[in-house]
Amino acid sequence: MIKTEHLSKRYQTVTAVEDVTFEVRPGEVLGFLGPNGAGKTTTMRMLAGFVTPTAGRAFICGHDVEAEPLAAKERLGYLPEGAPSYGEMRVRRFLEFVADLRRLEGARRRQRLDYVIGRLQLASVLEQSIDTLSKGFRRRVGLAQAIVHDPPVLILDEPTDGLDPNQKFEVRTLINEMARDKIIVISTHILEEVDAVCNRAIIIARGRVVADDTPLKLAARSRYYNAVSLQLERPEQLAAARAAVAALPSVADVEVSERDVRITALPRAGAAILPAVAELASSKGLALKELHLESGRLDEVFRTITA
């Protein structure tokens, strides 16, 4: 379990993190969202014991990060922002170095090293020095380092930054696999990532937690939640369709995109407008290319909350 109590970090003139309190339980994958400079990295560094909080406490599996740093760090796998490592080292030597510090020995050491090398597809670069690797490989070496000792808690600062879409998919699959028996916290500013891997999201802005919910419920705060979007076959029907949809009593607002001939009807609070819109479309003889119900837009919620 991860727990923070009123965690704060102030520098001389700026407050980086202010009174952050949350708990993460096994099975939860927590996405840490926020604009750049919001305090995500500072919070993660305090969890990892790298930055000393000005006030408040953090616990990893019940161990106070400041009072029992070794016990906390042993249970933690941590990928720092930017995945720093020792550039002159070869990948194999670097992973062995971390395995040694993590007290892995004998058959288990070999088995864990083989596992992370295979899982993160590092076999082809094992004898290369880390300096010569591409950004994607470097990030994967950082991930390998974080999971080599099979820790119960993982804190990953932007794990997919710099990866191509295939590598992103691989890493997300890996995170989903590990999510079953681990506690995982990832920070990201890629919102699709939250949908892909997280079952809980905390949005942090100017050092404070401004939202803490499941991605679905967060998206439900969007004004697009339960909105109906219809794309028309014929552009000349657009104006008439718009007027008809806007006239429906349960529709609060209508947005039109001329470029892709699309009308988006936003419902009044709590109203379900799909049946009404569908009925209207058939009675007015609108030629529909597409009709769908939106589940809310996380990016719009994100902008509203953090702006």
Added chain:
Amino acid sequence: MRNVGIILRRELASYFATPLAYVFILIFLVLANAFTFYLGGFYERGQADLQPFFAFHPWLYLFLIPAISMKLWAEERKSGSIELLMTQPVKLWEAVLGKYFAAWIFIALALALTFPIWITVNYLGDPDNGTIIAAYLGSLLLAGGFLAVGSCMSALTRNQVVAFILGVAVCFAFLLAGYPMVVNAFQSWAPQPLVGAIASLSFLTHFQSIARGVLEGRDLLYFAMLIGFFLFTTTVALDLRKAD
């Protein structure tokens, strides 16, 4: 303690992964020998000892050791790898010791490679080999002292050039404290115990007495305390501002 060994091995290997180690050893050997033969008058003195060889070590170390020590912590900060190291289950002092001893062993290796001059002096005459061994030990302790100062300076900054300059400056102060001109400058006005205290802080006083072949407890204690003090300060400096 195990972690000290793991970090030490990694560090030592990293010296040889780049040209740094080879360049350093080459320059060290060339300068050590040039000083001995040209400035020290090794042949002209007509004495079978290594006094002209060891006499220049403090000046050689003054610039070469901060060049090694500057990267100890400043580089970790700059590259961000300090975050990786500090979030492993490692105590801070274990990391400080591991990196320090790796650098010291590396310098010991460079010093050991000066062995041909020992062979030479034994071939040419009949030197007191006991004194020479003591002088090698003194030189190694001196290097250890410079290195501890350098480690501390490196922990204060993320800029290696700043770490180098600070290292040279502080080492220079410790070196000069024992020189007659400094001692005399204080002697005219300062009380005698203060002059004695300043002179006894000097690397030079203690190095010279060991280099003469006199292995005294107080000289060994001096280096042990000096190294201990600066490594402790390194640890404190890192703990206070590891994330800056």
